[in-house]
Amino acid sequence: MTNQTGTDACAAGAAPVLYEFFRNIPSRNYFGAGVFALLGYDPADSDFDRTQGWASLLHPDDAALFAQHRNQQATNDATRRLTFRLRHKDGSWVTVKDCATIHELASGDVVTSGCLTRLDAAQTLSSSDGTSHTLQKGGNLHKRLLNSLAEGVVVYDATGTVVEFNNTALEILGLTGDELCRKTVPETPCTFVREDGVPLTRDELPGKRVLATGEREYGVVLGVNRPNGEFAWIRVNAEPLHNEQTGTFDGVIVSFADINDVKQAEVAFRERELLYRQMFSNTTAINILVDPADGRIVDASRAAEELYGFADGGLVGRTIPDLDVDGAPSLHRHVSAVLEHGALSFVVQHRLGNGEIRKMQVHAGLIELHERKYIHTTNVDITEREHYERMLKDANRKLAEERQRLDEIIWGTSAGTWEWNVQTGETRFNERWAEIIGYTLEELGPVSIDTWLAYCHPEDLEKSEAALQSTFRGETDHYQCECRMRHKDGSWVWALDRGKVVEWDADGNPLRMSGTHADITPTKAVEAEIRRLAQTDQLTGLSNRYQFNSMLSQIIQINRRFEKSIVLLLLDLDRFKQVNDTFGHPVGDKLLVEVAEIIKRNCREADVVARLGGDEFAVVLPLMDDVRDAAIPAQRIIEEVSRPLIIDGNEVHVGISIGISTCADQNGTPDSIYRDADKALYRAKNCGRNRFCFYVEGGCNECGALDRELCGRYALNPQSHDN
Secondary structure, eight states: OOOOOHHHHSOOOOOOEEEEEESSOGGGOEEOHHHHHHHTOOTTOTTSOGGGTTTTTBOHHHHHHHHHHHHHOOSTTEEEEEEEEEEOTTSOEEEEEEEEEEEEOTTSOEEEEEEEEETTSOOOOOOTTSSOHHHHHOHHHHHHHHHHOSSEEEEEETTSBEEEEOHHHHHHHTOOHHHHTTOBGGGSSOEEEOTTSOBOOGGGSHHHHHHHHOOOEEEEEEEEEOTTSOEEEEEEEEEEEEOTTTOOEEEEEEEEEEOHHHHHHHHHHHHHHHHHHHHHHSSSSEEEEEETTTTEEEEEOHHHHHHHOOTTTOSTTOBHHHHBTTHHHHHHHHHHHHHHHSEEEEEEEEEOTTSOEEEEEEEEEEEEETTEEEEEEEEEEOHHHHHHHHHHHHHHHTHHHHHHHHHHHHHTSSSEEEEEETTTOOEEEOHHHHHHTTOOHHHHOSOOHHHHHHHBOHHHHHHHHHHHHHHHTTSSSSEEEEEEEEOTTSOEEEEEEEEEEEEEOTTSOEEEEEEEEEEOHHHHHHHHHHHHHHHBOTTTOSBOHHHHHHHHHHHHHHHHHHTOEEEEEEEEEESHHHHHHHHOHHHHHHHHHHHHHHHHHTSOTTSEEEEEETTEEEEEEEEESOGGGGHHHHHHHHHHHHSOEEETTEEEOOEEEEEEEEOSSTTOOHHHHHHHHHHHHHHHHHTTSSSEEEOOSSOOOSGGGSOGGGBHHHHHOGGGTTO
16 A cells, blocks of 8 residues: 655645634634744744734734735635735744635634745646646655645646645545545545535535636535545635736645544534423423523523413513512622522512412522523422411411311321321321322232331331330320332332321320321422532532531541541642633633543542532542552542643643641541641642642651652652652
8 A cells, every 4th residue: 555645646836834813712713733834833832822813923014915905805705815924933034825715604703714825935836747836846845844734635736637635635535645646536536425415526526616617615514435434524625726927727725624523523512402402491390591691581491481471472582570579689689699609599589471479499500502601590489388388387386276176187188198006006098198109009908007117218217216206205296207118110209207196095105196198209309409509519510618528527437437547638730820811711610620520530439529619629538448548549630630631622731739638546537637638738739739748747848858658749750759
């Protein structure tokens, strides 16, 4: 198989270098690898400011002409052809020919896409023998520039014959140099399809169209069927070339990039958007999406539309003050709180379409869609619940004088009821009691107190027994216990079990009890979600500081019982502020999410991983036999975080410093182990960052005084022991 490059297989030619500038978001500016080679820069050079475009490199004498031409070419799909000079890194000036198109995206941003050709290299393609003058003079510089491009490049002469290509073109098309060199388009073994899957004829390919029309083709997305059976998506630009001296048509340069990852991302994005739409709308939950800028409702679930009942156009387009009885002040207060904390629950009064006032429990959270922030709310109508709670309080107040009558009313309802002969164990249940756990009474029969014991969760039996004995001793006037019951489908449902002793013997022993069962599973689910939100960091999904403090205390007690060690790691990112300052807080937030995943990936399932705030994390390692084993996950975390991380296309470099401590003895407290880990973290920072340090008793101010095995500097960089 021949693996010749285009510059080896065909004559050398003018090497275009590609670029793309975004007017509204200059941080997205793209420079092909050839630009850096042309101007003498390394792609990693920090002194090459991508956001400035050519502005900081343009020759002063060319600046006015460049600005004038740019202002004149303001229409969509305008073309620009200019010759100007750019400053090389060594201070010299490089004269370039610029060929660009100005294009307005659907988002409103204006993109300039083009390519540069150095004019002190060859400027034309044609020659009497069909071989370009440029191709005869290109030399090593041209070869190096062309093959440094991340895009595939193929050059056709005026007859449609390939006279130039680079290695990237061969890789993307899956061809060898022999299969492409000096071939025309119909002779290449690749076939192409449009985005809708319809095959293209050879005459419909961008390069062929440019040969036929002389007009450039920009941003054409094609599918390529490679000779080996593989398939790839590419984005193609085709540009006509003209003889600089005569102005005659001289050929076509076709550049293309592999966009398989982009297409996969588009599919994934559409799937996520569809999933969100189904989760948002196809539910009985009252979901509303609000623009925090003005309180405008931009989306609402069907359940929300039905509840609020606005016949004139529905909820979408209205503002929250249209619903909230307290108007704009309530909106501003709650939006500010959600923007600050990320999530919030609060109670408001909303006016429905028919004028009725309902009390709503609002669970609000900040989300991001299409690079914009919105507030998603799930509203729960608690009007009836509050009414019921008021009625229940009134009933309890009258319980002493109407106890028996109220009991009988309860027995006559559809609630799950039971009657128990405490002495014999004989028990009677109503049909509703059986329905709560998915059965009929006939399926459960014969029933007794053992029936209840068989379906109650083993962990709740002890709690229930304690509550019963308290009632039997007269310490409480009624029995109440929340317990889990095994449903017919194998799941566990929560039941509120309440009862009273309705008959005692002469010696004060309970003879008969009556009570009710109520299904409180939905309420428990809401409570669990509220607890989860209260204990979870909304950005990373890790435990938050509140949950961390609670778990640390519990784990210390558990470790004491098992006589094991507990180890605490405090982790703090190095140079995180520079990331926020350079790339912005959205990139910083995504970096924190990536670091959280790295930490979790290098910890055990039993370890507690938390984000304490900002760029500070913590890991609790329970049941450790040897405290020094904590160096293993610490070192792995440092190594992974220290590698270049790609966030939104940006290469981010950070480090992480780790302080490690343990309970010195059985008297260790959460405060003391945290304080010791914080001291060790300070030492790690003071010793050069991006390392771990164990806490060592005493006032050690420099690494040299530590046991070397306890210092991450020596574990990670053994060659620096004597430095």
